[in-house]
Amino acid sequence: MSLLQNMSWFLDVRTVLVCMVVLLALRWFLGRPKNLPPGPWGFPLIGSVPAIVREIRRGVEPHDIFMRYAAKYGPMFRLKVFNKTVVVLNDFASVKEAFQHPQLQDRPKVLFTELFDTEGVAAASGEKWIELRRFCLTVLRSFGVGKTSFEEKIGTEAEELMKEMSAFNGKPFDPKPLLGNAVSNVICSVIFGKRYEYTDGEFKKLLSMLGENVKLLGSGGALVFFPALRHVPFMSTDKLVANIKAILTFLINNIDNHRAAFDTDNLNDFIDVYLMEMKNNQTKLRKGNESKHGHITEHSFAGTVANLFAAGSETTATTLQWALLYMTVYPDIQQRVQAEIDAVVGRNRLPRMADKPELNFTRAVIWEVQRLSLVVPLGVAHAAASDTQFHGSMIPKGALLVPNLWAVAHDPKVWSDPDQFQPERFLNDKGEAVQAEELIPFSVGRRSCIGEHLAKMELLVFFSFFLHQFTFKKPDDSPTLSLKGRGGLTHSPKEFKICAIKRD
Structure with missing residues (x-):
């Protein structure tokens, strides 16, 4: 091939590449829905990914990055x-309104x-989600979850945990x-009908592995809602996938043992x-009847068990971890909590849910720990079911809505x-605990x-038991x-050690 032919071939290839880039850029700019909410400029195809990744690599958490954007836009x-x-969404009003919007x-x-x-x-949408959630x-209520009668199960686990603390x-x-281990045992008693010893390897x-995955999922849990990120070179996900498979295998084995x-x-x-519900569904289908719970299927089984197990383990345990850390850092606050518990409960028995109305400062401390530590800073994202007008802007179908609960x-x-x-801040003039509407660590709305x-x-049970029985010191x-x-999927403390000194 002559030099002239080589140059001609190179120019042809370059022309094609330039045209492709121009077409993609035009599609990017012209294909965007009109009247979108304001926001930062982004590159064609990759959007704001480089800017966000740059900030994260500098040690800035996503919720802080978004607060900066909110100040501008x-x-x-x-x-x-x-x-x-x-x-x-970066303020209470927009989060509340958006997460109550049917679309x-x-x-x-x-x-x-x-x-x-x-x-x-947790991942389902539409009728399937409504049915599964209901x-x-x-089922959780039928086993006492959320009712005062469930207090004994939590209290038993708290006592087991305090034995472990005393052993140090x-x-x-x-x-x-x-x-x-303790918090997971509470939800395990409901899901699996058993608890696990602290020595169970x-x-x-x-x-x-569950804790490791929280870190591996990236700041703000980006990988959860952007699975494509796992293909980005610097996002190594082999360990994450292996851990998820191992956890899923554990859950499926538990399901199979129940089946047998x-x-x-x-x-x-x-x-x-x-x-039992799946068995009833099959019976109705054989008889030609429509099932009331048609979405209670094998396809949703392991996923729903995994959702309940993970949600009932990581976040509450992390919040309690923060609570113990704050009590250690603020010994005067710890003493005030202990004084209140002693005055209400005395030293001859452990606290009970019936004591809750009088444990005003104790509850205020728990709420303030939840507010300051905000264990899930970016909540759990929603998606738009259709093009939706909201606060004067168009939210296109399929768009993600991220609540910046930290903000x-x-x-x-x-x-x-x-x-x-x-x-x-959570006490009124009479010293009564009043939870502010804007405190939403569990998010808001139907989801x-x-x-x-x-x-x-x-x-309340774990925290009041701990402070009744121990003083925590550095x-x-x-x-x-x-x-x-x-950072990670959750906002957790850096590793620390404390001493639990038994109270008289």
Whole structure:
């Protein structure tokens, strides 16, 4: 081939490439829906990914990045992540209104669903989600979850945990694995009908993988809602996928064991009830009748069990971890909580849910810990079921709606000195605990956390038990404890050790 032919071939290829780039850019700019919310400029095809990744690599958390954008573009702004429009909501009013809107209740396709052939209640949309959520809530309530009668189960687990703490005899220990095991046991008693000993190696490994995945899912849990990110070179996901497979295998084995021992006259837990409902569905179908729970299928089984297990384990345990850290850092607050519990409960018995109305400062401390630590800073994203007009802007079908719950919890227009630990902000002039409407650690609307009632009861029972029985202190030889968290799917404390000193 002559030099002239080579040059001609090169020019032809270059022309084609330039035309492709121009066409893609035109499609990017001209194909965008009109009247979108304001937001930062983004590159064609990849949108705002480079700018966000650059900030994250500098150590800035996504919720802080979004707060900066909100200061410039307003409480509701839009950005592009690859081919997906993302609308970020940064104040209470917009989060509340959007998450109550009937057309903004769907879920985007998530990593778990894309990798494995199961879609649980947390990832479902439309009629399937409505049916699965209603079923889950009904079954959980039937086993006492959220009711005062369930208090005994939580209290029993709290007492087991305190035995483990006592065994350290005031020496330093990391509370994270113990809290994880205890909180998980509460939901396991409902889902699997059993609890796991703190020495159970398999269960400890399972919880370790669950905690590791929280970190591996990236700041703000980006990989959950943008599965395509796993193909980006610097996002190594082999370990994440392996962990998810191992956790799923554990859950499926549990389901299979229930299947083998299934007794229609003896339904002991959630899995048994789910199996029974599927059996009833099959019977109705054989008779030509329509089932009331047509979405209670094998396809949703493992995913729903996984959703309940994960939601009932990680977030509450992390909140309790923060609570112990704050009590250690603020010993004067710890003493006030202990004084209140002693005055209300006395020293001859453990606290009960019946004491709740009088434990005003104790509840205020729990709420302030939840506000400041905000364990799930970016909540759980919704998706638009159709093109929707909202606050004067168009939210296109399929767009993600991300609630920046961190911004809501640190909004200076709502909270005076929002970065300060001030439990008194939740007390009225009479010293009564009053929860602010803007405190939404479990999100809001019909898709708010399915385990909210359970989590609230766990937080009060565990926390009041701990402060009734122990005083928590920093080990003498440890550095100053940090209240700066680390990112991931959840906002968790950096690893720390404390001493649990038994009270008289």
